[in-house]
Amino acid sequence: MENLNGIMQVLKLAEKLKYEMRHSWMSTGRQESVAEHTWRVGLMAVLLEPYIEEKLEMSKLLKMIMIHDLVEAEAKDIPAFDTLYDAERKEQKRLAEEKAMHNIRAMLAEGPGKELQALWLEFEAKETFEAKVANALDKLEAQLQHNEASMDTWLEIEKEMIYLLKPHTEFHPxxxxxxxxxxxxxxxxxxxxxxxxTAGLTK
Known part of the structure; x- marks a missing residue:
């Protein structure tokens, strides 16, 4: 069946996320994969759902979380601190990820492929309630993982980045x-x- 062939292509691409490493380390000293990060972001959404009183499309939220990092199977994971003060690198990342999502869409049937791309773009725009929640959880999970890692894995910039999370979460108590x-x-x-x-969090 042609549609299932496309799904198989995406699943095989997604397997790369199991060995695409993030700049995050586990409490055991092992580097974290993109797939492991995505899994716990999804778990956070499930656990927090009862405490979010606003109308929340949980299906949409979980879909966004599951597919958001799928582009990294092709475009690779770029740490947030690499683009934080580098507009050119940020634009390169955006273009690479858009190209990857276009390729993923092309693997699937027209309807499902279009929906997948639309959800990814909605997450990237961070305008709808579900997209804002997904983005906030994505950022919070990353910091939570840093907290669990050995201090010697932290870069200097990561000591600063713990104070850059508020714009992602202040929309919801x-x-x-x-x-x-x-x-x-x-x-x-x-x-x-x-x-x-103190300033710079220097030792």
Missing amino acids: VLEELRQMIVAEAEDKLRANGFGQ
Whole structure:
């Protein structure tokens, strides 16, 4: 069946996410894969759903989370700090990911492929409620994983980035409270490892 052949292509592409490594380390000292990150973002959505009182299309939210990083099977994972102050690198990343999503869409039947691309673009735009929630959880999970990793895996810029999460969560009190908990945990880790909270968080 032609439609299933396309699905098989995407599934085989997605297998790469199991070995595409992120700049995040596990508490065991092993590097984290993109697939592992995506899984826990989805789990966060499931666990938080009862505490989000607004109307939330859970199916759409989970679809966005599941497909958001699918482009990295082709475009590779680019750490947030690589594009934070580099507009040219950020644009290169955007173009590479758009090309990857176009290729993924082409693997699928017209309807499902178009829906997948539309959901990915909706996540990227971060305008709908579901997209904002998905984006917030994506950012929070990344910091949570950093908190769980050994301090010697942190780059200097990552000590600064813990304070850049608020714009992603301030639209909702539950997500903002979770952010505060994760930031407090990061600060405790920094203090425990001899870093202060003064400007630059220098030792």
